[in-house]
Amino acid sequence: MKKLLISLLLFVNFHSYAGDDHTSSYNPDHFKINPTLCQDKTGPNCASLRLGDDYLTTSIPEIGYLYSCDGKNPGAPGSTESEITWIDFDNTRWNLFEKLWLPAGEFSPAKGIYLETLNGNQIVIEINNLPVDGKIGDWPMSSYKLLTNIDRNPGVPKEQNLSFVFIASPEKANAPSCVSMGAIGVTKNGVVIYSAADARGEDAVAREIVDEYGGHPARDEYHYHFIHERLDDDMLDDGHSGMVGTINDGFPIYGYKGVGGAEMTNQDLDLCHGHEHDDLGYHYHATIEYPYTVGCYKGGTINNQSASGNNRPDPNRLGLGNNRQPPPKKKRN
Secondary structure: OHHHHHHHHHHHHHHHHHOOOOOOOOOHHHHOOOOHHHHOOOOOOOOOEEOHHHHEEOOOOOOOOEEEOOOOOOOOOOOOHHHOOOEEOOOOEEOOOOOOOEOOOOOOOOOOOEEEEEEOOEEEEEEOOOOOOOOOOOOOHHHOHHHHHHOOOOOOOOOOOEEEEEEOOOOEEEEEEOEOOOEEEEEOOOOEEEOOEOOOOOEHHHHOOOEOOOEEEEOOEEEEOOOOHHHOOOEOOOOOEOEEEEEOOOOEEEOOEOHHHOEOOHHHOOOOOEEEEHHHEEEEEOOOOOOOOOOOEEEOOOOOOOOOOOOOOOOOOOOOOOOOOOOOOEOOO
16 A cells, blocks of 8 residues: 555656747747736737837838838748738737747756946946846757757857946937847846847747747847846835946936836837936847847947847957956946
8 A cells, every 4th residue: 555655646646847948849839928017007019019020120210110121032041931820910010929939948058147347438347148037948959859840950059258448428419320239238137138129030039939038039149139027126215216227328228117117118108218307317128029129329439339130249249358458447436
């Protein structure tokens, strides 16, 4: 009797554990998320978000658009449209609750690094481009057949020692400038931010498979196309979101909430997806609708520009690159 009881316990424990392994699962419900951000009655409707494919422009910046330096490239790698079930292509809307995301698993890269220092009028940020909080999906995605049928991304995030230089006191330009492919900024979680567009110039957040923490790799370079809600965890006294990162023109990007805790939408923001108020000065905001982070550059000096046209930063043009400056003199508070 005792042996039978032990066998039953082992059977139950094994199958409870195995039930959490969805690598071979074809059940879409195993790959869905339900963000807290989408559960309130403010902000965009996460069940019917505007598909951003038709809101990339290379001519002039507009509210709710991505003003890109690069036009569309239909032949570039990307997801398989016929396999995507959460986008209503006829009505150009997509449902975040029905989208599939790569879950967490056994993948455990090195610990993320984020070091910020002030050197005169420059802010120097050094990262290894892995999440400081350790939150990352189970890359490579190749074991998840349902997901790879949709997006055949074979990438695996790897540690990369990157340095960025930002203007500490940025000033607005007379006119906005376009956003190139590749890194447009860096989060305080130590991971670079890409624009809203994928390599084809389409809506990356809606179309591509990213992990449940908001990132995915381009080859081996992990990056975010939007700000995951867990990174928006530091609220100011007035309910306004705290700073979540820095954009290439030196202006900060804050989370989803404005003054009073109201969730931001495109209509609350300007052509470049930012605004100016109180003591914060000009800043960008994250939104859950396209273009998600930045629509164009507001600042007059754009550092850390990456190579155009390949959706991938050139390491020699990312901040200090190979032309490293002397060590920073003092830390910024």
